[in-house]
Amino acid sequence: MPSASTRKISIMMAALAAVHSGKLSLDEKVTIEKKYQDNDSGTFQHLTPGFWITFRDALVMMIIVSDNTCTGTVADLVGVPEIQRWCESIGMIGTVHRYGIPPRAHPDHALGEVTTTTPNDQRLLLGLILRATTDAAVASRLGTTPELARLGLDILSWQKLKTRLPSQLPLGTKVAHKTGTGARGYMDAGIIFKDGRPLCILTAFTDHVPAALPDGTPGFAAAYHVIGRMARLAYDSLGAVA
8 A cells, every 4th residue: 555654664774774884874964955855745845955964864854754855865865776675675575665755646546656565564664673672683684783773763753743643642652653644545653652661563554535524524634533543542452451
């Protein structure tokens, strides 16, 4: 199904693998160019081009506000074919990366026009990231180190878009996640924490969401509510004392 911006989790981790291999550096300067600003997501599309940030900060902005100017920049530096190869190497067999900056698709677009993934692929990826933070062998499978995996998890936990998985959880609940908004649906994939420990991985994807429900409720609002409700049910039920 369409990945929307949940694809950026794997882009980030492929980028961190490139850092570990020495191809890229977290501290290297990345110039924000006008050619990447023709997009609909994030803040850098509105800024005057020509300034620079570090590669690390481009990863942060790509995740926490889903900035597509940074995403296009990162994807070109890593290489879309390399991102795809990396996904396949860790077992994400249902994910196909097709671009850095997404096209402006219509609600009836075909799957072949966009990057696609599966909820299970995102679950696999998030689980590996979590394990890699403390297990060097798992980090090696991702092409990173535990330190880089911890950075990836931290960046996901800094997410500023909280209208889905975190929306019905107790205020301050840690969720390391990445949202996605596409022409056909709304997504969120993340790790929910409770009492300082990871509780569960929840990957919620919606598709063919109408502009409005029969009662007039906007489709996006209904999707957000369902995703938030799923997260709350998991939070209240999992790990509870019988």
